[in-house]
Amino acid sequence: MVIFLCLLVAQLFIAGESNQLQRIANGELAKEGQFPYLVGLIFGPRDFASPEDRYLLCGGSIISNEWILTAAHCTTGRPKEVKIFYGSTQKENAKVETVQRSNIHRHPRYRIIFNNNYRHDVALIRTPAVKFTDRIQRIPLPSPRDGRRSIRPGQSVISAGWGAEIIGGDSVDRLNWVALEIGDISECVSTYGKLKGALCVRTDKKRSTCSGDSGGPLVLEDEQKLVGIVSFGTIKGCDLGYPVVYTDVISYLDWIESVSGVKPE
Template sequence: MKVFVAILALAVASVSAGTLRTKDDAVAPKDIQGRITNGYPASEGKAPYTVGLGFSGNGGWWCGGSIISNTWVLTAAHCTNGANSVTIYYGATWRTQAQFTHQVGSGNFRQNPNWPNTNGNDIALIQTPHVDFWSMVDRVELPSFNDRYNNYDNWWAVACGWGGTYDGSPLPDWLQCADLQIISNSQCSQTYGSLPDGILCVSTPNGKSTCGGDSGGPLVLQDDKKLVGVTSFVSGNGCQSGAPAGFTRVTTHLDWIRDNSGVAYY
């Protein structure tokens, strides 16, 4: 059975505080609050590649992203879409208490030109000022071109983002993570219908899932420590419905990432 999906960016009155609402109510039939549901608080430095992204434009909204080099962050296209600028929060465990921030304008965005017309292309790059790496701020590696045909079915990965820990909770700003198992697209298509290769899904047992506000954030292999997914969507029935959560599959975009940022692994 096909289930309506909701993108995961959340609009905010301000980046540092405010009541959260869905960025586009037309694609979010449920009142989905920002959270990784039923995850666990991240220790400081657990995911130094994770950044918070506070976008300005039409009230502003919050997303996540991944550092992939000293000058590039990877996120979702539906996060950069329509934004005037973004404040990047580096090395934060508490959402707005970053080690440092940078602000860049929309001229620094590289949005996949095929989004949203073709599913599986919800991906964008942000060019940033140069940042130095250390224990709290570091890059995550991409899969190599030799791994481009690996679907990672049944591999375990970790997703991280900011928000509350259960339905109806207050929204703490502490970074949350969840350990999630990747499933095949054939299994995921039992919920969403036919899926393109550019989408990767994870199972969400016991309501453990990404949710609103986690958009653009990382899905990183536990064993291989490679970035394989960019948080993209969940079922419109809710984050804790048990339906698979969807990500943009990074291996299908290695050429595009290389051509636009120069970042590649061979």
């Protein structure tokens, strides 16, 4: 079973190279234990998908020992189940849990506007209770006051995910991360049109996240709080300097608590 899962992960990464922009561009290799709150997710098989797209690779964040936060668009196509990879930068060394479709809770107002421009792009996954270790940990949710005080243009943030290091590069099986900064929402509006419940993140020096990192975390570098979820970017290329849109976690704190019971600190 472990060998099968590893082969499946490798196939998903290779498919991502020929699909569209499914990698972190020019990231750095993560150290073991550097992102203990980050999980890998494989959704599928999906009922409403072409044969080559029956499985979808995403990221997610542990917000309690029974709940993971991810992007709603990762859950499209009615996936039968989701496999969760905990506690390692390499999936073949990870702890693996599988949960069924009934444990996936997508925001009821989620929808696609156009060209992968999403609204209410947030979802929760209920999991078996996981034992926390030095490599498996939750990350705190932000409080509403964090939005006023800390989430501002120029604020340093970090995001992480699995994939190739550069556009056109070979797929890799090690977790990558990238340091970015918050931009003004107008920077994303000018690129993608009207947005709601979103954060805008600048990319520079050809460093960025892309669609294969969907559902993964955006974390305040100086406070280690989860403020965003990878949602979407341009299909023109990861390393061209276009801003990336993240779901604004603060905008969905009430919904997160109503479904999971998890509160901000």
